[in-house]
Amino acid sequence: MDDLFNIKFVRGKIVGHWDWTFEIPLFRTVARVGKPGWKERLEEELEKIEYLKRLKKEDNLFSKVEQDPKNPRIFYVEGVSDNNEKIRFNLRLPIRYPFVPPYAEEYYFGQYSFYSYSDHGRVACLDKINNRWNKEGRHGIAHFLAMLGYYTALARHNVNIRSLTRKTRKRRKIRK
Amino acid sequence: MLPLDARNQLAMNSPKMFSRIIFAGLDIRKLLSKTALIGGCGGLGVIVGEILARTGIGKLILIDRDIVEEENFNRLIFDRDDIGQPKAMCLAKKLESIRNSGEIESKFHLKTEAYQEDVVAWMDLEELIGKSDIIITCFDNEAARIELNAYAVALNKPLIDGGTSENALRGTVITVLPGKTPCLECYWSNETLIPIDDSDPEEEDLKTSILKVPCGASLATTMNIIGSLQADQVLKILLEYGELIPQIRISLEDKLSLSTFHSTRRPGCPACGDL
Ligand SMILES: [Zn+2]
Numbered sequence: 013m014d015d016l017f018n019i020k021f022v023r024g025k026i027v028g029h030w031d032w033t034f035e036i037p038l039f040r041t042v043a044r045v046g047k048p049g050w051k052e053r054l055e056e057e058l059e060k061i062e063y064l065k066r067l068k069k070e071d072n073l074f075s076k077v078e079q080d081p082k083n084p085r086i087f088y089v090e091g092v093s094d095n096n097e098k099i100r101f102n103l104r105l106p107i108r109y110p111f112v113p114p115y116a117e118e119y120y121f122g123q124y125s126f127y128s129y130s131d132h133g134r135v136a137c138l139d140k141i142n143n144r145w146n147k148e149g150r151h152g153i154a155h156f157l158a159m160l161g162y163y164t165a166l167a168r169h170n171v172n173i174r175s176l177t178r179k180t181r182k183r184r185k186i187r188k
Numbered sequence: 189m190l191p192l193d194a195r196n197q198l199a200m201n202s203p204k205m206f207s208r209i210i211f212a213g214l215d216i217r218k219l220l221s222k223t224a225l226i227g228g229c230g231g232l233g234v235i236v237g238e239i240l241a242r243t244g245i246g247k248l249i250l251i252d253r254d255i256v257e258e259e260n261f262n263r264l265i266f267d268r269d270d271i272g273q274p275k276a277m278c279l280a281k282k283l284e285s286i287r288n289s290g291e292i293e294s295k296f297h298l299k300t301e302a303y304q305e306d307v308v309a310w311m312d313l314e315e316l317i318g319k320s321d322i323i324i325t326c327f328d329n330e331a332a333r334i335e336l337n338a339y340a341v342a343l344n345k346p347l348i349d350g351g352t353s354e355n356a357l358r359g360t361v362i363t364v365l366p367g368k369t370p371c372l373e374c375y376w377s378n379e380t381l382i383p384i385d386d387s388d389p390e391e392e393d394l395k396t397s398i399l400k401v402p403c404g405a406s407l408a409t410t411m412n413i414i415g416s417l418q419a420d421q422v423l424k425i426l427l428e429y430g431e432l433i434p435q436i437r438i439s440l441e442d443k444l445s446l447s448t449f450h451s452t453r454r455p456g457c458p459a460c461g462d463l
Pocket residue numbers: 370371372373374375453454457458459460461
């Protein structure tokens with residue numbers, strides 16, 4: 013938890029964009045796509061996406077989230093970045109979702125590539141989201157979008173996401 | 189394996205390019221009737237693909253979402269003229285040129301299908317796996333591996349996975365025989381799935397480090413050994429000879445080693461638990 017506090021501190025000071033992840037309630041239903049319980053899960057997904065939109069409209073990057081009518085594991089996401097660039101990408105749900113996060117196909121922000129682990133020596137925020145993801149499947153698309161928006165804002169203000177991770181790892185070690 | 193006296197006869201009736209393979213005892217007639225699907229045409233995929241093409245596989249289905257870039261040149265096969273082309277199509281073309289020539293009877297030609305696609309949530313994947321005899325995963329990410337694993341297990345197709353560690357000096361080959369040996373999800377429980385950023389190798393837990401996927405660092409040395417071991421397991425399955433090993437690990441670090449592991453399936457595995 014302490015690393016998140018650290019990021020908030022940095023972000024609060026430099027970026028002024030808030031991380032909404034913690035304000036979205038955890039999911040009640042945990043089910044894989046197409047498996048028993050998925051219908052209820054999907055309803056909850058849509059409900060939480062709406063919840064995220066209501067939280068703070070002016071800060072939310074992603075205004076439209078729509079499921080592919082033919083493929084239940086692909087969502088189209090649209091929005092506007094904080095410097096007024098149009099954002100459009102496909103969100104794909106891996107087979108182990110919600111136990112692992114979704115990923116944003118071909119999503120680039122600043123010098124970071126989202127889906128590639130290493131882009132010219134820099135680690136994308138995918139690693140960061142992976143580490144924060146609720147391993148019991150209680151995070152969903154809304155949590156993912158909140159995290160993605162947050163890291164996008166950080167990257168846009170040239171905050172090296174990886175350096176944040178490094179700092180907190182060292183601190184944790186000392187405490188042990 | 190072919191009996192000794194049959195090898196000469198078959199070699200005489202086959203193109204010269206296969207004679208040494210036949211003398212080694214491999215029945216290329218059997219291989220020519222087989223289809224292998226290779227997911228990921230990077231450092232490992234090109235090795236497995238080239239070995240299988242030269243050994244006489246009938247058909248290769250190649251899938252990769254990326255294009256060839258200069259940073260891929262530390263591995264084999266791709267060259268400067270290929271920059272900007274989709275890896276899967278480019279590899280298919282190169283492998284076909286090894287086998288498909290006018291002097292060689294068409295029944296010995298290599299057939300290929302190539303797709304520039306992201307396999308996660310890709311609707312055609314199930315059908316492609318259904319028409320393959322064996323699945324080979326050479327991806328640089330877990331999501332893609334787990335995706336192919338799920339369909340391979342459901343459709344009862346053997347799967348051979350290869351991966352190398354973050355420092356590029358260690359590698360793992362996993363052979364999945366659905367219902368018999370652990371599948372990829374058996375190994376990647378929730379606790380071990382998530383890669384943590386590149387911390388010092390010495391502080392890494394063996395279990396997580398060995399299953400990490402290649403990312404920044406990669407070496408042709410390690411990749412070629414892993415790719416060759418994958419191809420070896422493929423040939424053993426398709427031609428039904430030799431020992432299949434659920435998990436092989438190699439290390440080219442200070443101490444050179446190859447070790448084999450016969451782990452058991454994880455009860456309640458979401459992919460193969462019901463088999
Ligand atoms: Zn399993």
